[in-house]
Amino acid sequence: MKRKKFWKDVSRFVTPAALIVLGLVLLFCPDTASALISRVAGWALTFSGIVVAVAMVVDGRLSVGQLLSALALVLLGRYLIAHPLAWAAWGGRIIGVLDAWQLCTGSEEVIVAVIDEPVQTTHPDLRANIWSNPKNSQEHGYNFWDDSPELDWKSVGGNDRNPEYADHGTHVAGVIAAVNNNGRGVCGIAGGRSNSGGVRIMSCQIMGNSTTGGKGNPTVKAFEYAWTNGAIIAQNSWGYNLETADGTKITPEEFEREWKSNYGIMRDAIDTFVRGAGTRNPNSPLQGGLVIFAAGNEGDVYGDVRIYPAAYDPVIAVGAMDWSFRPAYYTDYGPWVDIAAPGGDRYSGKTTRTASDGRTVFYSNAQILSTILCDDAIAYQDGRKDGGMYGYGFMQGTSMACPHVSGVAALGLAYAAQNGKKYTPAEFKALLLSSVYGIDDCFAGSKDGELGPIADMAVYKNKMGGGCIDALKLLFAVKGTPAVYVRTGEPVTVDFARYFGGDRSRVALTAASFVSPGNLGLSSSKAVFDGTKITFDCPEPGTSMLRISAVSGDTEFVREFAVVSRAGLAANGGWL
Numbered sequence: 001m002k003r004k005k006f007w008k009d010v011s012r013f014v015t016p017a018a019l020i021v022l023g024l025v026l027l028f029c030p031d032t033a034s035a036l037i038s039r040v041a042g043w044a045l046t047f048s049g050i051v052v053a054v055a056m057v058v059d060g061r062l063s064v065g066q067l068l069s070a071l072a073l074v075l076l077g078r079y080l081i082a083h084p085l086a087w088a089a090w091g092g093r094i095i096g097v098l099d100a101w102q103l104c105t106g107s108e109e110v111i112v113a114v115i116d117e118p119v120q121t122t123h124p125d126l127r128a129n130i131w132s133n134p135k136n137s138q139e140h141g142y143n144f145w146d147d148s149p150e151l152d153w154k155s156v157g158g159n160d161r162n163p164e165y166a167d168h169g170t171h172v173a174g175v176i177a178a179v180n181n182n183g184r185g186v187c188g189i190a191g192g193r194s195n196s197g198g199v200r201i202m203s204c205q206i207m208g209n210s211t212t213g214g215k216g217n218p219t220v221k222a223f224e225y226a227w228t229n230g231a232i233i234a235q236n237s238w239g240y241n242l243e244t245a246d247g248t249k250i251t252p253e254e255f256e257r258e259w260k261s262n263y264g265i266m267r268d269a270i271d272t273f274v275r276g277a278g279t280r281n282p283n284s285p286l287q288g289g290l291v292i293f294a295a296g297n298e299g300d301v302y303g304d305v306r307i308y309p310a311a312y313d314p315v316i317a318v319g320a321m322d323w324s325f326r327p328a329y330y331t332d333y334g335p336w337v338d339i340a341a342p343g344g345d346r347y348s349g350k351t352t353r354t355a356s357d358g359r360t361v362f363y364s365n366a367q368i369l370s371t372i373l374c375d376d377a378i379a380y381q382d383g384r385k386d387g388g389m390y391g392y393g394f395m396q397g398t399s400m401a402c403p404h405v406s407g408v409a410a411l412g413l414a415y416a417a418q419n420g421k422k423y424t425p426a427e428f429k430a431l432l433l434s435s436v437y438g439i440d441d442c443f444a445g446s447k448d449g450e451l452g453p454i455a456d457m458a459v460y461k462n463k464m465g466g467g468c469i470d471a472l473k474l475l476f477a478v479k480g481t482p483a484v485y486v487r488t489g490e491p492v493t494v495d496f497a498r499y500f501g502g503d504r505s506r507v508a509l510t511a512a513s514f515v516s517p518g519n520l521g522l523s524s525s526k527a528v529f530d531g532t533k534i535t536f537d538c539p540e541p542g543t544s545m546l547r548i549s550a551v552s553g554d555t556e557f558v559r560e561f562a563v564v565s566r567a568g569l570a571a572n573g574g575w576l
Contacts, residue, residue, distance in 0.1 A: 046077030141203030174371030189407030329449030344396030
């Protein structure tokens with residue numbers, strides 16, 4: 001009797017416990033849940049199913065419902081063991097867009113030129129945010145490779161043409177401006193809300209499948225087309241290689257000389273975009289342009305080498321990091337890199353299995369998910385249209401890191417337009433590059449890479465820019481709102497006297513209240529203060545505005561501050 005009761009009690013306990021474990025994985029690790037955590041949840045569910053079945057046998061009752069429940073738990077558990085959960089949205093979480101969206105989600109006034117492969121302008125998760133020429137609604141960009149108004153993503157497939165061609169440009173565009181809140185696919189950093197209010201993507205095609213294209217400096221023409229048609233951000237996930245046209249390797253010194261001697265027209269195109277973009281529109285939030293380039297993907301081969309055009313001074317060069325805030329194994333790096341962003345790294349959190357043919361197959365939860373081609377007329381490779389991944393795919397590279405910075409820049413300029421502010425390129429670039437959190441403290445130990453382990457991550461220190469882009473910090477900087485960063489669950493006392501100027505000894509707070517206390521897990525809007533000091537103890541990560549009234553002598557002040565609660569803090573206050 002006691003034995004039966006024991007098994008009954010165990011069965012009642014273990015199933016909810018297993019489900020709670022899985023729920024905690026989904027709730028607290030949605031972006032970076034490792035294969036190990038996934039497998040733990042899988043074994044917990046499997047064990048619970050077995051326990052339930054044993055309990056039924058011991059009890060002498062074989063209920064069909066209970067039997068099916070036990071079987072379902074075992075099957076779900078075994079699936080999680082065999083197929084560890086792979087989450088894709090870690091990039092947006094890392095760069096602070098979830099909180100930034102409380103302030104701004106984008107603006108149709110901001111046009112981003114994607115200078116790349118063609119963008120599939122009809123993609124259902126992109127088409128609402130595709131630029132149209134005011135003079136010709138059917139024109140969404142230009143094919144400079146073939147010198148044609150027809151973007152050639154439609155002609156992909158057939159014969160020996162690459163069925164994945166144009167995935168790259170479409171993937172980049174999705175990171176920036178995939179439509180948000182439309183019940184479909186992924187969310188772009190500046191994608192607006194429900195098919196409205198997103199930044200506009202202009203497709204400037206400089207790569208193509210045809211062997212006859214590529215003549216007459218298509219890239220230079222793309223830059224000119226972009227700024228003369230209203231683009232204020234030039235997004236470039238491409239660069240030149242340290243090799244000749246026939247694949248012969250050249251030295252970094254030769255590469256440097258080649259750039260300085262033979263690429264004057266490319267430098268002029270970049271300079272002209274920086275000077276001229278936005279100047280034809282007196283209401284543009286940027287009176288000039290930003291040119292943003294991927295740093296490159298051969299850092300594991302060449303080491304600390306300047307890669308062009310990314311290393312050109314007027315350009316913002318973007319390196320790639322993985323979900324653990326360390327440089328991606330492939331990223332180019334050096335003192336010339338300006339900033340870092342999530343680029344994916346398939347060796348981070350990797351797991352393996354042996355396929356039926358004996359091959360070792362890698363699974364990774366650490367690449368970037370975005371839009372790819374999804375037209376039924378395109379001849380896809382086997383499996384590309386199967387399941388829920390149709391029209392979406394994982395990629396990695398500084399190509400994926402670069403649009404994270406372009407997207408945040410677009411979001412910041414959208415917020416500037418919302419607040420009636422205007423910037424020169426130099427002003428906004430300085431604002432953008434200072435809106436980061438430090439990651440150098442994470443550069444320790446070793447990690448796996450394509451060419452074997454990277455023995456010492458310390459070689460990347462001071463060579464990945466100022467840190468990882470932080471969208472929330474940029475929007476605070478645009479608004480001029482001071483931000484106070486605190487660690488979640490730990491009390492911290494902040495003295496606000498310095499924010500009010502004048503004689504600090506005469507300043508006193510008279511009132512303080514949170515606009516959205518629930519965002520921080522607080523039950524009351526009142527902030528308790530002592531003189532000029534407020535103690536924060538935020539149970540949950542999030543952001544809330546704090547409105548403070550103060551008096552200094554006969555003068556009264558009212559100021560707004562942002563309180564940002566994060567589970568971990570870098571030395572400069574960013575979230576880790």
